[in-house]
Amino acid sequence: MEKWFNVGKIVNTHGIRGEVRVISKTDFPEQRYKVGNTLYLFMPGSNKPIELTVKTHRTHKNFNLLTFEGLENINEVEKFRDGIIKVPESQLIDLDEDEFYYHEIIGCIVATTKGEEIGKVSEILSPGANDVWVVKSKGGKEILIPYIKDVVKKVDIQEKVILIEPMEGLLS
Template sequence: MSQWFNVGKIVNTHGLNGEVRVISKTDFANERYQKSNILYLFMTENEPIQLTVKSHRTHKNFDLLCFEGFTNINDVEKWKNGILKIKKEQLTSLDEGEYYFYEIVGCKVVTNDGEEIGTVKEILTPGANDVWVVKGNKGKEYLIPFIDDIVKSVNVEDKIITIEPMEGLLS
């Protein structure tokens, strides 16, 4: 049985030529949405629909995708709220120091002094670097920027991230 990874959600159509507007949930949109790549569309409990990317562009905060064989708004309108996924086998190996979101979410965050901060709940991608949202043990949330000055080690096997907090980060 395949393990699936969510890469985006179709939120609307765009124009009349079969283009769909996607809110991406992937760490590598340009790689995922390359021409000829295969994506799987999940609608309710039906079998996923295999789609081949025909074109990709960005517009405002959305990724706009066209799929081969679907050239009209009427072909794709029914896909609103559908989830685009890939199979685990489609994941590519990453360079050292790069991680997939699913590897980071759920990791325990500790300081280099051994103090437990909390668990990574989600990842924000606001710009220059990712920001990890850590839910503290007492319910407080911390925003940890994924930069070398702060993140000292990431052990995805043991699900432990060690940080060196700079002043004010945990207050």
């Protein structure tokens, strides 16, 4: 059975020419939403995906705006609202060393190099120069860990463990 990975969610339409607003959940939007790429739309309550081919892609504010081949106006895409866009595992590409997919990092246990467990990665933020991993501690506190070489010393996605060397003030 094919394994699927979330790329984004259609939250609204944009304009009248069939453009949809997507909140992206993908690590590589420029690659995922490339013109000609095939995406699969899963609507709530349905397990049968709708195959869509990207016709145009642009960013506007915090959204990715997409149009799809053969869908030229708002009436044809309105029904896609709340749909989840996914790609099959076969569309994942090999990454360089020290690059990871979000789904590989989320859920990993984070500990210091001295063996002190910090918590689990609950989400990943991409504010700019580097990603920031949100770690939920056992007490429920959120700790922000920048994904930089000075802090992240080892990532073992097989064991789901990340070792960090916290900078002064990072954990307080």
